[in-house]
Amino acid sequence: MSAERPTMPPVRLNSEAELARDALAAPLLVRAVRLARWAGPDTRVGAGGELVEAQLPAAAEHLGLAADEDGAAYASEAWRLAVDTGLLDVTDPDGDALPDGADGPEAEGTVTAGENLALLTGGSPQDVLAIWLDGLDAVHADATAPVLDDFEDLVGEDGSIDFDALDWDPEAEAEFLDGVLGNLYLLTLADSGAGDEPVPLPALAASMIVPDDMGEPTDDILEQVSEAMMRLDDQFRLLEPIGLVEYRPVDEALLVEEGEAPDGSAADADEDDVTRYGMVKLTPLGLYGVRTRMQEAGVDAPAVGDLADKGAEALLDGIAYYPESAARAEVELWLAARGTGDAVAAAADLLAAARGTDEGAPLRRLHCQQALALAGPEAEPAVRAVLDDPRLGGLARVWLAERGAADVPAPPEDMIFWLAVDTIAAHLDADGELDELQGLVEGLSTQHSGFFDEVWRVDHPATADVLEAMGRLHSDKKSAKEARKAAFKARSRAGG
Known part of the structure; x- marks a missing residue:
C-alpha cells in the first residue's frame, strides 16, 4: 500500500x-x-x-x-x-x-x-x-477573546454580560487564528525548511480570506482582508511576549486618516513599504508550539527525528514524501541510532523493507537506495547478499558500482528493464520536478536500443502506467508514440 x-x-x-x-x-x-x-x-x-x-x-x-x-x-x-x-x-x-x-x-x-x-x-x-x-x-x-469596546452596553440589569450581543463565535475565532498559524507554519517550512524571512501580515490575512481561484479581489474581499489584518495585529502583539512569534506591528501612522495627524506623519507615510503593514515569523519555540497544537487537533505534522527509533519499513514509508534534505536528515538520524557497529544489520533491514509489489514499493526502493548511500562502505556485505535477487539485484549493482567495488557481476537484461520501470514508477509517485522526470525518462529509454520493443514485457505492476507516462513526457514524438504502443501491449499482456 x-x-x-x-x-x-x-x-x-x-x-x-x-x-x-x-x-x-x-x-x-x-x-x-x-x-x-x-x-x-x-x-x-x-x-x-x-x-x-x-x-x-x-x-x-x-x-x-x-x-x-x-x-x-x-x-x-x-x-x-x-x-x-x-x-x-x-x-x-x-x-x-x-x-x-x-x-x-x-x-x-x-x-x-x-x-x-x-x-x-x-x-x-x-x-x-x-x-x-x-x-x-x-x-x-x-x-481570541472578544474586544469589548462598549463594555457598558453589554452589561444587563442584573450585572451579567450579554455575550450574545457580541456576535462572537469563540470556536470560529479560535479556528481562524489556528488557521493563520497553520499557514505561517507552512510558509516557514517552505523551500525545505528555510523559512528565515518574516511574512507580510497582508499576505497572511489574504491567505485565509481570498479564494484560491479568485483573480482580482473584490472590494468586499479587500475590506475583509483589512479587517483580518487589524485583528491579527492585536493578536500577534499578544502572542509575541510568550515567545511564539517575532512581530513587527502595523505602523500606527497608517491607521490615521489623511489630514488627522498634526505632524503630517500619515501623509508622509510610504504606503508601498510592505514592512509597515506588519511582518511576522514563527520562532523556533513557535514552531514547536504550533506543531504541538496541530498534533493535539489530529493534524499529521511530522518532525525530523520522529522515525529514528522505528523499524526500517516505517522509515522508508515515513520519508516517502519528505523533501530531499529532510529525508536525508531523517535517515542520518536513523543510522546514527544504530551505530557503525550495526551498519550491516541496518543495511539488511533497509533492503528487506524495500521488497514488495505494492503501490508504494518502488518509492521505498528508491529511498532505500538513497539511504544505503549514507550507510557507508560497511554496508557492502548486506548489499552483496542481494545481488541475485531479481528485484533488489539492480539496486545493489548500482550501489556497488558507484563505490568502484570490484567483482560486480553484469546484470541480466531483464533486470535492467525491470530496474528502469521501477525507477520511473518511484519518481512518478514522488511527484518530482517535471524537467527532472522528463530527463530521467529520455535518459533511460535511449540507453538501450529497442527499449520500447522489450520493456512492455517486464513483469512489474507499474509497467503499463510507466509506459503511458513516458508517452506523455518524452519530447521526441517518435519515441513518445513507441511508448504509447508499448503501453497498449503491456495492458493487453496483463489482460487489463
Missing part, C-alpha cells in the same frame, strides 16, 4: 533543552515567574484569582514597569499567566462575602506558590515545555 502523505511537511525542531531555554526567556513567562516569587501571604486576590486593583502598582513596580495604566495592564497579564500555568495557586475564600462595610471586592482568595514554580528551575526540559504550552493556551484564549 502506498504511504500516506503527511498533512504538513516535516519540521526540524531544536532540541528540547534549547526550546526549554527559549521558553524560560519568553518575556511574559519571565514576568509571571517574578510575580509568583514576589507574591506572599498578604497578597490580595479577587475571587476569580485576579490581582486586586490596589495591588497592581506594587506588582508593576516589582517588574520594573511604570506606575501607570500600561504598567498595571502588563502586571495583570503576567499575574493571570502565573495563575493559569500553575506557578501560583489561588484558594477560594471560605465566606461568601467580606463583612458588611468592608472595602474591597465582594470576596477575596489567598495565594500560595504552585508546584510548577519549582519545576521551572528543578524540572526537566519536558516539564518546562509543558508549563510553557499551558501558557500558550492561555494567551491563545486571550487573543
Whole structure:
C-alpha cells in the first residue's frame, strides 16, 4: 500500500533543552515567574484569582514597569499567566462575602506558590515545555477573546454580560487564528525548511480570506482582508511576549486618516513599504508550539527525528514524501541510532523493507537506495547478499558500482528493464520536478536500443502506467508514440 502523505511537511525542531531555554526567556513567562516569587501571604486576590486593583502598582513596580495604566495592564497579564500555568495557586475564600462595610471586592482568595514554580528551575526540559504550552493556551484564549469596546452596553440589569450581543463565535475565532498559524507554519517550512524571512501580515490575512481561484479581489474581499489584518495585529502583539512569534506591528501612522495627524506623519507615510503593514515569523519555540497544537487537533505534522527509533519499513514509508534534505536528515538520524557497529544489520533491514509489489514499493526502493548511500562502505556485505535477487539485484549493482567495488557481476537484461520501470514508477509517485522526470525518462529509454520493443514485457505492476507516462513526457514524438504502443501491449499482456 502506498504511504500516506503527511498533512504538513516535516519540521526540524531544536532540541528540547534549547526550546526549554527559549521558553524560560519568553518575556511574559519571565514576568509571571517574578510575580509568583514576589507574591506572599498578604497578597490580595479577587475571587476569580485576579490581582486586586490596589495591588497592581506594587506588582508593576516589582517588574520594573511604570506606575501607570500600561504598567498595571502588563502586571495583570503576567499575574493571570502565573495563575493559569500553575506557578501560583489561588484558594477560594471560605465566606461568601467580606463583612458588611468592608472595602474591597465582594470576596477575596489567598495565594500560595504552585508546584510548577519549582519545576521551572528543578524540572526537566519536558516539564518546562509543558508549563510553557499551558501558557500558550492561555494567551491563545486571550487573543481570541472578544474586544469589548462598549463594555457598558453589554452589561444587563442584573450585572451579567450579554455575550450574545457580541456576535462572537469563540470556536470560529479560535479556528481562524489556528488557521493563520497553520499557514505561517507552512510558509516557514517552505523551500525545505528555510523559512528565515518574516511574512507580510497582508499576505497572511489574504491567505485565509481570498479564494484560491479568485483573480482580482473584490472590494468586499479587500475590506475583509483589512479587517483580518487589524485583528491579527492585536493578536500577534499578544502572542509575541510568550515567545511564539517575532512581530513587527502595523505602523500606527497608517491607521490615521489623511489630514488627522498634526505632524503630517500619515501623509508622509510610504504606503508601498510592505514592512509597515506588519511582518511576522514563527520562532523556533513557535514552531514547536504550533506543531504541538496541530498534533493535539489530529493534524499529521511530522518532525525530523520522529522515525529514528522505528523499524526500517516505517522509515522508508515515513520519508516517502519528505523533501530531499529532510529525508536525508531523517535517515542520518536513523543510522546514527544504530551505530557503525550495526551498519550491516541496518543495511539488511533497509533492503528487506524495500521488497514488495505494492503501490508504494518502488518509492521505498528508491529511498532505500538513497539511504544505503549514507550507510557507508560497511554496508557492502548486506548489499552483496542481494545481488541475485531479481528485484533488489539492480539496486545493489548500482550501489556497488558507484563505490568502484570490484567483482560486480553484469546484470541480466531483464533486470535492467525491470530496474528502469521501477525507477520511473518511484519518481512518478514522488511527484518530482517535471524537467527532472522528463530527463530521467529520455535518459533511460535511449540507453538501450529497442527499449520500447522489450520493456512492455517486464513483469512489474507499474509497467503499463510507466509506459503511458513516458508517452506523455518524452519530447521526441517518435519515441513518445513507441511508448504509447508499448503501453497498449503491456495492458493487453496483463489482460487489463
